[in-house]
Amino acid sequence: MKKLLTAAALFSLTLTATAQKEDSLFIRRMADEILVNSKAYENLRVLTKQIGARLAGSPQMVKAEQWGLKAMQAAGPDKAWFQQCMVPHWVRGGRDLFQAERLVSSDGKNKKWSTSYLDVLALGNSQGSNGAIRAQVMMVRDFAELEAKKDSVKGKIVFYNYKFNPTFVRTFQAYSDAVAYRGQGPSRAAKYGAKGTIVRSMSHSTDNNPHTGGMSYADSLPKIPAVAVGLKDADWLDSTLGRTTVFATMQTAGHFLPDTIGNNVIGELRGTEFPNQYITIGGHLDSWDAAEGAHDDGAGVVQTIEVLRVLKAMGYKPRHSIRFVLFANEENGTRGGRKYAEEAKAKGEQHIFALESDAGGFTPRGFGFTGPEAQYQKILAWKDLLAPYGASEIVRGGGGSDIAPLGRELGTPLCGFLPDSQRYFDYHHARNDIFENVNKRELELGAVNMAALIYLIDKYGL
Ligand SMILES: [Zn+2]
Helix, strand or coil: CCCCCCHHHHHHHHHHHHHHHHHHHHHHHHHHHHHHHCCHHHHHHHHHHHHCCCCCCCHHHHHHHHHHHHHHHHCCCCEEEEEEEEEEEEECCCCCEEEEEEEEEECCCCEEEEEEECCEEECECCCCCCCCEEEEEEEECCHHHHHHCHHHCCCCEEEECCCCCCCCCCHHHHHHHHCHHHHCHHHHHHCCCCCEEEEECCCCCCCCCCCCCECCCCCCCCCCCEEEECHHHHHHHHHHHHHCCEEEEEECCCEEEEEEEEEEEEEEECCCCEEEEEEEEEEECCCCCCCCCHHHHHHHHHHHHHHHHHHHHCCCCCCEEEEEEEECCCCCCCHHHHHHHHHHHHCCCEEEEEEECCCCCCCEEEEEEECCHHHHHHHHCCHHHHHHHCCCEEEECCCCCCCHHHHHHHCCCEEEEEECCCCHHHHCCCCCCCHHHCCHHHHHHHHHHHHHHHHHHHHHCC
């Protein structure tokens, strides 16, 4: 027998349908405003072309903060300010050199060597070689091989040739899988007496650009120099080592200057019903020093500002307070994100949700959510509202380095914006992460989906 809907259930269904219609129309209007009048692409051009690379502590980062505050103010928040924090100040200190000499022939007495220069970038936070060092190169494919060969590591330059796993469809999985070789590889080799390390770049790219990125030393071990090498050179080194002996002369000059003052740039729309409940949306303003940081994370920065701009353009009055944050230091310290959470905690602020865009300005696919199941289900139910603009894959797990401290310290549920990930690691931390490699439409569609999610969370809460 057919169940009959009670009058109350029917009424609530009608209400839901009306709300859905209303939301879908509002999101459509926001999308139109962004796709016609967006400032995101022009903002990205100024940030990348007029300011450029902006590692925390650098003079360019100071300029970026000033630009960020102005751009934020132009988007029309109720207020905008700097939140000061101390940031690390690492400098590359000079040109990174890796000169490989391969043994071509030997008749016992006379040895002939051939020299090749590999394209390398010192790893971020690494200590310079203090003049040139010369040593034999030995390759290991992973940490297990390093352990197996630990007795022959002493005095060598260790080449970590761990490959990005092509079978992971989401490239961030390949990155998580490989990144330990960059982060901990140098100290793990230093433990057995290595003099230096060269790490295969974390990428699927078909070019030869080296991809730098953060590393950290174990305090108890010698701080040996460390560079990343492009994939073509990595393959060349691999095949050459299979045939003959290779020595290398390696020179880097990275070092830390004293910590300095950095700033999170914050804009805020004050909530009309729950002013003391906060929703945060952000990206990070800093980038590595070797590139313009267009995808990482200029895209997240300009999308964040664009979400503010569109909410204002719609005349939207949020129920909760919404904070738009350009974080000061993601790449080599996450001090910006930590400061933001620390102050929120100290002030007893209630942070109900945070969203970060730090996966590039590519075509939207969805959002990754970290938080309770009931809240996940609630976001999942909005899938159809996001689908027309691309972000319909609502998956479990996600957030961002800058908002992670909010999750840890305050239990805030977190979302990471998930654009298509296939090209991200072609550019990530490499010198080709430039404005020209960001597509205007893809960037804007990212902002559309972020604005839609923020609107829904503000309207319905979690
Ligand atoms: Zn990033």
